[in-house]
Amino acid sequence: MTEQRHAALAIHPIAVDNDGEHHELLKRRQIVRRTRIAVWIVLAVLVAGGARTVFVRMTNARALETGTAERAVQYVKTALPQTPAAGQTLALPGTLQGYVQSPISARASGYLKRWTKDIGSHVEKGELLAELDTPEIDQQLSQAIAARQQTASSLELAKSTVARWENLRQKDVVSQQDLDERRSALAQATANLAAADANVQRLRQTEGFKRVVAPFSGVITRRNVDVGDLIDAGSGRALFLLAQTDPLRVYINVPQAYAQLVKPGQPVVVTQSELRGQTFKGEVARTSGAIDTATRMMQVEVSLPNKEGTLLPGAYVQVSLPMAASQSLTIPANALLFRAEGTRVAVVDAQGKVKLRGVTLGRNYGETVEVIDGLGPADRLVLNPSDSLADGDVVVIAKESA
Numbered sequence: 001m002t003e004q005r006h007a008a009l010a011i012h013p014i015a016v017d018n019d020g021e022h023h024e025l026l027k028r029r030q031i032v033r034r035t036r037i038a039v040w041i042v043l044a045v046l047v048a049g050g051a052r053t054v055f056v057r058m059t060n061a062r063a064l065e066t067g068t069a070e071r072a073v074q075y076v077k078t079a080l081p082q083t084p085a086a087g088q089t090l091a092l093p094g095t096l097q098g099y100v101q102s103p104i105s106a107r108a109s110g111y112l113k114r115w116t117k118d119i120g121s122h123v124e125k126g127e128l129l130a131e132l133d134t135p136e137i138d139q140q141l142s143q144a145i146a147a148r149q150q151t152a153s154s155l156e157l158a159k160s161t162v163a164r165w166e167n168l169r170q171k172d173v174v175s176q177q178d179l180d181e182r183r184s185a186l187a188q189a190t191a192n193l194a195a196a197d198a199n200v201q202r203l204r205q206t207e208g209f210k211r212v213v214a215p216f217s218g219v220i221t222r223r224n225v226d227v228g229d230l231i232d233a234g235s236g237r238a239l240f241l242l243a244q245t246d247p248l249r250v251y252i253n254v255p256q257a258y259a260q261l262v263k264p265g266q267p268v269v270v271t272q273s274e275l276r277g278q279t280f281k282g283e284v285a286r287t288s289g290a291i292d293t294a295t296r297m298m299q300v301e302v303s304l305p306n307k308e309g310t311l312l313p314g315a316y317v318q319v320s321l322p323m324a325a326s327q328s329l330t331i332p333a334n335a336l337l338f339r340a341e342g343t344r345v346a347v348v349d350a351q352g353k354v355k356l357r358g359v360t361l362g363r364n365y366g367e368t369v370e371v372i373d374g375l376g377p378a379d380r381l382v383l384n385p386s387d388s389l390a391d392g393d394v395v396v397i398a399k400e401s402a
Contacts, residue, residue, distance in 0.1 A: 074395040078348055078380045081329035081371065088365055090258055090321040094250040094270075094302070098243030098313045100216055107209035109233045110134035112225050117240070119223050123214040129240055132210035132231055141203040148196035155189040162186045209233075218244040221313060243313050248304045249285070252319050253297035257363050261323045262287055268302055269320040272311070280304060280311065284321075330368040335381040337389070345375065346382035346389055354382065354393045 110132040117129050165182045168174045222241035225231070231239070250270065254262050266284040282304035291298050302319060304311070311317075337344040337356065344356045357379075362370030375381075382395070 075398040076395045077383045092252045094252045094319045096315045100244040103238030104240040106231045112229045121220045127214045130212040134210045144200045151192045151196040158186040158189040218242045246306045248306045250302040256296045259298040329371045346385045347379045
């Protein structure tokens with residue numbers, strides 16, 4: 001093969017001479033050595049890259065395992081059940097009423113002649129409030145007195161007649177039957193006189209009702225009539241409304257949950273929004289002693305002194321009842337779990353394991369709830385438990401922040 005052919009094929013021809021042959025061998029060895037070095041460098045780079053990739057992946061795997069373990073730990077805040085040192089104050093609405101409050105009506109019918117007291121007037125017991133003009137009752141009384149006089153005259157005649165007939169009977173001039181008839185007439189006349197006296201007394205009492213007087217001391221809170229009004233005794237129309245303002249009474253309705261804590265003689269505090277900064281002390285006078293089945297409440301009467309007359313009957317007030325401290329435990333309301341099986345709380349033991357425990361609730365105080373059964377004073381409760389919390393979960397109690 002010629003040199004041109006070798007050149008076309010990029011094959012160096014082997015020199016014939018020794019120097020050329022030696023030179024060509026050295027050159028080829030250098031090329032082979034350089035190729036090997038390049039191959040080893042490439043292999044080293046590939047190995048280093050693979051080792052780096054494996055190391056990074058192992059590091060990431062360890063970091064992922066560590067992060068997963070850290071995130072799997074549930075940090076919770078806990079609280080212990082408390083026994084309230086002071087009782088709750090129960091505030092209930094009420095309306096002031098006069099201790100004695102009564103509509104004053106007329107017993108006799110007639111026309112109102114005059115009235116002597118108006119609204120706001122303080123009256124004493126037996127004081128005149130109004131006077132009626134009763135001409136019909138006056139005429140009836142005059143007629144009854146005249147009829148009584150007639151009956152009295154008839155009685156006198158019957159007495160004298162019986163006396164004469166008894167004398168005649170002794171002489172056997174008249175029969176016993178005639179004498180018995182005269183005695184019977186005397187008895188009838190006596191009875192008629194008694195009936196006439198009773199009728200006169202009734203009309204005199206009725207006539208006395210034309211003077212309307214106060215049955216007790218108090219304040220006139222309403223006047224419903226004026227001079228000239230026709231007063232009908234059977235209509236039930238009230239002329240005045242009289243209220244005793246010292247003391248006052250307030251009726252409140254206590255829910256069934258607190259009914260057992262309210263006792264007669266218990267002090268209360270009454271406030272009125274219009275009288276800012278003023279409080280009025282009273283006490284529980286009596287309770288109904290029964291729960292209303294319609295409202296599930298117990299009616300309580302509160303007696304309230306009002307010597308200065310600051311409070312007015314009919315005013316809307318707030319009655320604060322301080323309750324005695326309950327011996328039951330109370331827990332925060334955000335510690336409750338409402339599940340299908342009932343109300344639960346999450347209790348953490350010394351090993352950090354969670355136990356869901358059923359509880360029986362009592363009164364709700366807003367931020368706290370009374371627990372009647374199911375908890376002890378040393379049970380540590382999880383606050384704001386998650387819905388996924390289950391029995392046996394391990395939790396870590398978070399440190400309290402400063």
